[in-house]
Amino acid sequence: MRMVDIIHKKRNGSELTKEEIYFFIDGYTKGDIPDYQASALMMAICFQGMVPRETALLTKAMVDSGETIDLSRIKGHKVDKHSTGGVGDKVTFIVGPLVASAGVPVAKMSGRGLGHTGGTIDKLESIEGFNIELTKEQFIDNVNKYKLSVAGQTGNLAPADKKLYALRDVTATVESIPLIAGSIMSKKLASGADSIVLDVKTGSGAFMKTLEDSESLAKEMVAIGNRLGKKTIAIISDMNQPLGFEVGNANEIKEAAAILQGAKIHDLRTLSLEIAAHMTVLAGAFSDYKKAYETLEQNLENGKAFESFRQFVIAQGGNIEVIDDVDKLPQAAYHIDVKAEMDGYVSEIDAESIGAAAMYLGAGRATKEDHINHAVGITLNKKIGDQVKKGDVLVTLHAARENSENSIQKVKEAYHFSRNQVKQPVLIHKVIKD
Known part of the structure; x- marks a missing residue:
């Protein structure tokens, strides 16, 4: 079996066999298949997709590439x-x-x-x-x-x-x-x-x-x-x-x-x-x-x-x-209020921007080597649908330093307002059982 043939087969939209999938996963995990061939197959999968059977086989091959945790000594249905x-x-x-x-x-x-x-x-x-x-x-x-x-x-x-x-x-x-x-x-x-x-x-x-x-x-x-x-x-x-x-x-x-x-x-x-x-x-x-x-x-x-x-x-x-x-949990040195600059209703909060603001404070990691500051973070005071007046506190930043301009700017970018009342978003969209 050759990796180039597996890449060619998937590039042309054909379904891979169990043997071909396991050959790829086993070979790549061991280092026998180079990155450039693995990359080519990944790109072919991106363009051609996989049928459910293929995806399940790919998943099982990845499970079988290492250890599994035996929880059989735990009583009951885990x-x-x-x-x-x-x-x-x-x-x-x-x-x-x-x-x-x-x-x-x-x-x-x-x-x-x-x-x-x-x-x-x-x-x-x-x-x-x-x-x-x-x-x-x-x-x-x-x-x-x-x-x-x-x-x-x-x-x-x-x-x-x-x-x-x-x-x-x-x-x-x-x-x-x-x-x-x-x-x-x-x-x-x-x-x-x-x-x-x-x-x-x-x-x-x-x-x-x-x-x-x-x-x-x-x-x-x-x-x-x-x-x-x-x-x-x-x-x-x-x-x-x-x-x-x-x-x-x-x-x-x-x-x-x-x-x-x-x-x-x-x-x-x-x-x-x-x-x-x-x-x-x-x-x-x-x-x-x-x-x-x-x-x-x-x-x-x-x-x-x-x-x-x-x-x-x-x-x-x-x-x-x-x-x-819970007041004995780690506490930040500074608490900075970010206030509304207009009257209206909160129409949108870009969650990704709020996340970025938290990371700038030190709550997260940009690289694996970064250290987490457990005390810092963000408290939202207003969410979608809430009415606000100019000067109301939208968010409180819990910061390690007084100068947190990057986080303040991200919060301001995250919040959007409407003059008309806004409905709260649907929380649970669907439950998928099969």
Whole structure:
């Protein structure tokens, strides 16, 4: 078998066989196939696409290129969630305790983040003492005892994806739906969960800017999961403005804790309940979505979900005092108000610009070597549909230095106004089950 023949076949729009896909993934992972041939095949896939069977085979080949995590010692049906990313997306810190409060095990491997804020692991490290470097035994024991654990990704999960993603990033092949879907699902499938709920974002702060593209990606990933024996559904949720009111690291933990204690932050609360309800139904804890949603909503009100969060923090070495009193979380040195310069209604908030403002403050990383400042971030005071008067505070920047002009400018660019009242955007667009 020759790589040039595989490239030629896909360039002409033909379907690749299992043997051809595995030949490529195995050879490229080992270094036997050069970057220029891998790049050529990626570009051919970009132009010609892949049928669902091919995409599933590509994903499985990437899973098989490295280790997989064996969670068989965890009792019960393990369910995981994944978000395609967004601004202010602290849903994991709410959904995990919610699902655990219903007795469903959540064993989550997460990574650090590149971009506007840290990843799940970075945000958890805002909690003093929180340990993400658990042994496999500690990880499994915590899930069996407390139904929830989150640890840093360990081992050699889907190394083919790591190599291919780096190559796609410099060859203009990132946007291919089959390649995106395969990349995301290979890591999820290697992580050992029995079922998966995907939160696919759409809008200005999402990777997929249009609902059509988001739906295509969601359907592709659901098809992969189901074809490879993992019951998978996807929720398409809006990211045309940040989720909730906080963007950063410590301040996102603070907002998540507030939701778990019953705070009525509509978009964040609703999306968290939606995802958690579907997770518990997939796990078999409830027979229908409505009953799951109602029970989980009660667990926000009666304190069960917050107690699950507390147990989770304590089990991983976190200082529980900073959860019980969130004012003890890292605090920024300066708080800078950005005010409205006109009367009207907020008609648009470019979430990507808000994310950039947060990164300029130090909440995120431009490169892997950058250090996260857990204390800095952004609090939104006005969201789409809100009426504002000139001089009202739109956003408060929590900064490490007094001069934060780049972030101020980005916030001003993000906000747009209308003289007429504006409706709030739809939060949940679709649920894809097959």
